[in-house]
Amino acid sequence: MTGAPGPAPASLPPRRASGPSGRAAAAFGSLRIRNYRLFAAGQAVSHTGTWMQRIAQDWLVVELTGSSAAVGVTIGLQYAPMLLLGLHGGLIADRMPMRRLLLWTQTALGATGLGLAALVLSGQARPWHVYLMAAALGLVSVADAPARQAFVAELVGPEQLRNAVSLDAAVFQTARLIGPAVAGVVITAVGSGWAFLLNGLSYLAPPAALLLMRTGEIHPAARAPRGGGQVRATLRQVARDPGLLWPIVLVAFVGTFGFNFPVWLTAFTVQVFHTGSGVYGLLNSLLAAGAVAGALWAARSLAPPRRVLTMAALLFGALETAAALAPALWLFAALLVLVGTTGLVVTVTANAHVQLTADAATRGRVMSLFKIAFMGGTPVTAPAVGWVTAAWGPRTGFLTGGLASLAAAAGVGLVLSRTKA
Template sequence: MTRLGGRTFASLRHRDYRLYFAGSAVSFIGTWMQQIAAFWLVLDLTHSPVAVGALALVQTLPVTVFSLVGGSLADRIDVRRMLIASDCVLTVLAATLAALALTDRIQVWHFYALGLVYGIVVALGSPSRHTLVFRIVGRDDLPNAVALSSGLGTTARIVGPALGGLVVAAAGPGIAFATNALSYLVSVAALLAMRLPRRPRAAGAGRVLTGIAETFRFAFGERRVTVTFFAVLLVSTFSFNFDVLLPLLARRTLDEGAAVFGLIASVFGMGALCGALILATVGRARLLLVLGGAAGFGGFQLVLAPQDTLPVVCALLFVIGIFYILWGSSALAVLQLAAPEHLRGRAASLYFFAFMGGAPLGGLIAGSLTSLGGTRLAFASAGVVALTVAAAGALALVRASPRRVEAHPS
């Protein structure tokens, strides 16, 4: 058991990763507290679900536009300094929201303007975050570190909204925004305490734009990288729209309220956390896990589609959460390990672009399918797409030359 636990948490033996993990734990929870408070306050000010959806759109659209630029920057500048700068900007944004809310001067347009800046900063900084993890733990511990980081993000997604709801109810949204500002300062302190050697890279606008083209050459230059990229892009766009579907599942299919929505979201999160611990214990990045995870993710959504009883829905969402992590986190590790040293940041940005770039389109599709045929049609369509992607990816690998398959065993 001790040996198993040591393998599960192997990357925590790195001092700088422990700092990164602790700082991220605090800032991730703070971020989710702010998200809950922001959506709640926008709804309170406008009484319009469309206004809430518009805020989510404003925050995610910059990912499509700027994430590849962020990857190119991550390969040319010191990633720790990049993250310190981005966290400082996010601190200012959160503090501004707090000041406006606490003085009763906040308006809806403030959320949209600051949300757009937030989305740009996250899009530019996230590739540096993933690249920093690689620099800290190295190739051998990267799959474990990616899995633990995914588990951390999943836990924050469960804990953060719960704490945010309590803070908003007890003290108001302004305190939630202020708490998030303090959480970013904790992350900055953890980054400053690291002992990594600084590795500045020459930067220039022309080279950054050229780097984006090199990102796509990497994506389509090797079959297993191409398969991984499309497995993330297509499944995340068409099959991972749970932010839209879970509240609809609770309200329309199960005919329940916010409490059940919170329950099924937490059950999915607990499954994802379990999947992260499984992946951390395996400690290997394999394309088989990407495709197998996508197949399980889609297959169990097909089983979920016709269900309308809470115990069965919860059991299935727990299993779906496990396969979600096996698919998504394995893909990130596969892309980063396949990239040469000078493309590490762009490999991370390629994943981030694939995972988040199609979110606005996917949300619209999920909502439209639900309006046509309920969550049954939406989950069934998502399941079919994920299974098709997994099958097509496996077929593409089978057709690969024996030499390439042998060189990159999955």
């Protein structure tokens, strides 16, 4: 079932790419839309700050507790609200004007960074403070994440949606490339408190971008009316539509088992390679560099077949398995680039397909379900992975994630191959 996303904003008609310049134009086609350019610019700034905070948060927890398991607990608290309340957050996004909702949520996310900065810079930070702020950030993200993803369709329309989703991922991963590197320098030079402060200040950009948009060029979908049973109706819609169900299932397996990088990379940095925060930031940046390449490849691709999802997921699991066994830092780092590439091909392709397949009036709920599938298992698996890593070593923890992703991709891929398009 393919929903109508509503009238498309004025934009140049898509052209078939021919030659290197034509392919480059196709890869960045949605940037021709002014409101989307503003949105992407604001997100680029805030995402960079967010990645700085993530690195600083993980490193602060290690400094305060000396425990990889504590990092897993922090991540679990951050994503628990999405698991428990995610579909209701999507319903909020479907009912409220998304631009107004994002003004509130982006401001609140910035406040969490400023709060942690105040605690760390004053010397008062304790582990429970970090846990509390992580949970608060997760609570705000319950409404922010589906609204931010679904808002893209209101800015660009269906013709440019796949391209815009891919560029969103490229922006996010470019920030992931820059943010950890900057965080490593800042933490080493002046401490983690300043990284939290910079993140808080970076959240001035998204509200500014939202306020500068031309509201007449935003084409919102019809808001969902108030009523009972709307969350259950969305679950029934997804369950009976293979075009929604199986990409979400695949992303659920890969996200739950294969994306516990904060736990693994902190442990590999300290326990396996015996280095510090600078190398930790570098490893995160290399992972992101591969992800940027994967996102840009997806932006240039017109219609990736289902087998692309399956093959990318299989490669992702296999590469994680190889990285877990890598004997040297340079080989581990090189494999992380490929892990990032294949992981992003899976998530970006599935994201765009799900958005295009979902009804416009339920897109917020469907995207919240997508987010739950990708990250909702983290509250359970992150502490468990942290415990496995602490008990049996980083290599065992990473290997478990890689093998689980590989097996899940094979199983879901077999089901997809027997499902009609």
